[in-house]
Amino acid sequence: MNLEFEIQKEHSKHQSVEIANWVGNDERRFAELMGLFLTGDYRIVQRSSWIVSLCVEQHPALITPWLSKTVNRAAEKNIHNAVKRNVVRLLQFVEIPRVLQGKVTNLCFDFLQDLKTPISIKAFSMTVLANIAKQEPDLKKEIKLVIEQMLPYGSAGIRSRGKKVLKLLS
Numbered sequence: 001m002n003l004e005f006e007i008q009k010e011h012s013k014h015q016s017v018e019i020a021n022w023v024g025n026d027e028r029r030f031a032e033l034m035g036l037f038l039t040g041d042y043r044i045v046q047r048s049s050w051i052v053s054l055c056v057e058q059h060p061a062l063i064t065p066w067l068s069k070t071v072n073r074a075a076e077k078n079i080h081n082a083v084k085r086n087v088v089r090l091l092q093f094v095e096i097p098r099v100l101q102g103k104v105t106n107l108c109f110d111f112l113q114d115l116k117t118p119i120s121i122k123a124f125s126m127t128v129l130a131n132i133a134k135q136e137p138d139l140k141k142e143i144k145l146v147i148e149q150m151l152p153y154g155s156a157g158i159r160s161r162g163k164k165v166l167k168l169l170s
Contacts, residue, residue, distance in 0.1 A: 003032050004040070007047045016047075020054035030055060030062045038069055042080070045073075049086035056090040063094055071100055075107055081118055084111070088124040092131065101132055105139065112146050122150075123161040130165045140169045 001022055009015065023029040033055065037048040052070075056063045063070060073079065074087035088108065096104050108125035111117045126147060133139045147162045154162060 003029075004036055004044065007036065007044055007051070011047050016050045016054060019051050020058070023051070023055050025059045025062065027062065030059075034066050034069075038066075038073060046080045046082045049080075049083045053086040053090040057093050060094045063090060067094070067097070068100060071103055071107065075103070081121065085118065085121050085124065088121055088128060091128045092124060096128075096132055098135075101136065104128065105132055105136075109142075109146065112150065119155050119157045123157055126161050126165040130168045133169060144169055 001019075003019070006015070006019055019033075023033055033048060033052060036044050037052050038045075040048060052063075070087055070090070074084050088111065091104060108129045111121050111125045112129075126143075129139065129143045133143055144166060147166055151159055151162050
């Protein structure tokens with residue numbers, strides 16, 4: 001399969017799932033996908049981010065050697081929200097190594113506190129922070145505080161995810 005061609009061919013759930021299935025648990029194919037995600041042009045990066053998150057959801061170990069670069073990609077200025085959304089989405093499915101926990105925690109808190117951040121990114125960020133708090137219980141108070149401040153003004157999605165995460169943290 002010509003991966004770049006297939007990514008450019010069509011942007012749909014069906015196409016993304018087909019490509020993710022082709023990648024499967026193959027580290028070489030995943031490396032090719034990550035190459036496009038990390039260095040491709042704007043549209044390729046945006047589209048490949050969804051496929052990367054689908055692959056990681058099914059095979060979390062694939063992202064391990066790429067995790068630091070992936071987190072850095074989501075933290076870039078002027079990166080498309082699709083990239084941020086899919087990176088934070090995939091972070092829900094992996095155990096964040098201690099060496100990256102600070103960076104991921106700061107990134108997720110930044111997303112939660114930025115009024116311009118889309119709802120889906122905020123919702124995924126809450127879950128990622130809750131997962132990190134399992135290893136770092138000292139974060140629970142701060143996460144609870146931020147979520148509790150968001151709830152009265154949040155959308156239905158924010159309120160729903162926020163309540164679930166607050167229960168997990170209690």
